[in-house]
Amino acid sequence: MNLEENIQQARKLLANADALFITAGAGMGVDSGLPDFRGVEGFWNAYPKARELNLYFEEMANPKWFESDPRLAWAFYGHRLHLYRDTVPHKGYTRLLELSYTKKYGSFVFTSNVDGQFQKAGFIEERIMECHGSIHHMQCLDDCRHEIWSSEGTTVEVGEGFKARDPLPNCPYCGGMARPNILMFSDWGWNYSRTDAQRDRLTTWIGKLREEGATLAIIEMGAGTAVPTVRNTSEQIAREFDVPLIRINPRESFGAEIELPLGAVEALEKIIP
Secondary structure (H helix, E strand, O other): OOHHHHHHHHHHHHHHOOEEEEEEOHHHHHHHOOOOOOHHHHHHHHOHHHHHOOOOHHHHOOOHHHHHOHHHHHHHHHHHHHHHHHOOOOHHHHHHHHHHHOOOOOEEEEEOOOOOHHHHHOOOHHHEEEOOEEEEEEEEOOOOOOOEEEOOOOOOOEEOOOEEOOOOOEOOOOOOEEEEEEOOOOOOOOOOHHHHHHHHHHHHHHHHHHHHOOOEEEEEEOOOOOOOHHHHHHHHHHHHHOOOEEEEOOOOOOOOOEEEOOOHHHHHHHHOO
16 A cells, blocks of 8 residues: 555545544654654764763663763753753644534543653643653652652752752652652652553543444554554554554554654654544
8 A cells, every 4th residue: 555545545544533542652742843763873963972971871871870871861861851841842732622622522642752742742641651751750769658749930050060059859748859750760769640540541541432332543653663652552452442543653664554753743744634
């Protein structure tokens, strides 16, 4: 099937559905101007200091730095916090949101992104699952009281040598080091209670669709194979409901019934009139 046929098939699926399952990986944010960390060069272009230190994203996104070099850790996450706060979600989010309003059961978002862009675009908090957590929430590094709090009001100044300036964010309960409530690599201290609650709400929504025989359309954007959580989830739900998966990805659209090798904005403009 060629691209134009895939576009027409995706249009029809989205138009006829009465529920939308929207899944998104890092590629979703590229059209908003967010950095693409694909491959070490992409990461190093965004963080030249990491190149100097010969650090890869997988090494930098590790909770160990909050203990061994907290000013470096908070330079990295503080920069991302302010970047995501300042970023305006691209118009593809609006198209998806407006389409959601036309559906009997609305939509549910499943994303590995920690940037909070879906909330900023107007999607309701109760219909979003962030499987890797969110940079807009924080926790104690030692998870002293198993509490998560908003990072609203937290500011991090990044100084010379890519080091955060004091005072660094701290835990309001014990006064120790705070960290973002994000699942990092080699991370055994992540407080996943917020994400677990989101998962419960998603499970309830999926159950309601199944019970009531809803027609579900699944649309996936910018989810790569390096960390395949989003792709696996899209495919699992597509199998459960026996529906085609719409996969939007300029480089890795393979493996779905409807492959759209395009960026998110371009594809959404074509399939959501």
